[in-house]
Amino acid sequence: MAEVHLPMTLQPLFAGLPRRLAVDADTVDGAIGVLDERWPGLRDRLCEPGPALRMHIHVYVDRERAALDTPLDSRSRLDVVAAISGG
């Protein structure tokens, strides 16, 4: 199970969404899909049609900048970051 860390800006939008949880997925996209099944609409908050990550949503796998197709394994840490976007 990959360990997923989510930005605080998502929590008010989805009831019961924790900042940190374990997800069973093979890729970043797969992990977002798992989250979207449990919290419908969550994918739209992170991705644009395409799909592609939204401009100011950055993801890191094991502290390396990642993309939707970046693979995950059972020991991966996935950080989803709402990047700096003005004041």
Added chain:
Amino acid sequence: MPRTVLLIGTRKGCFLLESDADRRHWSLRGPYCDGWPVYHAVQDPDSGTIFAAAASEWHGTAVWRSADCGETWALSSEGLAYEDGRKLSKASTLSAAHGRLLVGVEAPGIFQSTDGGETFSLLTTLSGQPGSEVWDDPSNQPPGHLGISGLVDDPDDADRFWAIVQGIGLFETSDGGASWTPRNRGLRADWPREHEEVGFCVHKLVRSPVDGDRMYQQNHVGMHRSDDGGLSWTEISEGLPTEFGFAAATHPHDRDTFFVVPLDGGHGRTMPDGKAAVWRTNDAGSSWRRIANGLPQKDAHLGVLRQGMANDSYDDPGFYFGTSTGQVFASADGGDSWQEVASYLPAISSVSVAVFD
């Protein structure tokens, strides 16, 4: 006694300013919508639901809704996306009427919801209209400046409404958005245009509630009036301090009375000379009167955006505007005098009136 509530869209969420019917004392609630930038908030007059068009730089575009006067909120963007690769960067304007919510977006298009804002579907992109090759050019896509910046309903005809495409002009549909006709005849443009019918910079359109043929528009270059439902326009700028501005409001019971907020037209786009003023005509634009009673007259560099002015519909109507520096001013005497009813909000994008029984 009905509660009068101003819906204030700001760069940091939606606020509600609430008064009883005397409209002298106001109390503030908010911010709502989790602090997302809100570009336009309106009330559906039939259901009472509040809708707020929002776009988060992180989490995209969505429409927030509250069915309990702002106590609880939910958001949705289901269906609120182009499927042809065009980028939808912002929901910029709303119109709720006839059991339907219209959402004007950037890049230019109109989505609708018929289930109270839970889901959306694309109604039109006004494709094929003169000028659409410009707004459909990828190099003109947001974060540029083209989008649907205004929607005006016809309360008597669900199939008829008007849409403003930024920098292009005003369009009317009479078949629910299936086809469109440019409505810019008589407008002025101080720049080269490629099409006879379009290429005008319409900032704001308002329609008299007592005479649907009477319309006013604040344009990039002047004030204009129509007496034939937008088929033709006559400039009525003479007597105003500047020809530029964004905001406008009608009078709910008098088709000849109309309010504007002239701004300097350069980069500043604030009220001239640092002195705040609203301008009113009582004769359909033949003459204008500057009203500054209650408004700051020194070092007041205030701007008001296109959705930033509104009126209620009481027998003795109230008028309201919000500024880009976070003040809300209200008048309960027909615009003769103004009172600052909120002072330290984030930059205000929109002001509209909701009434709850």
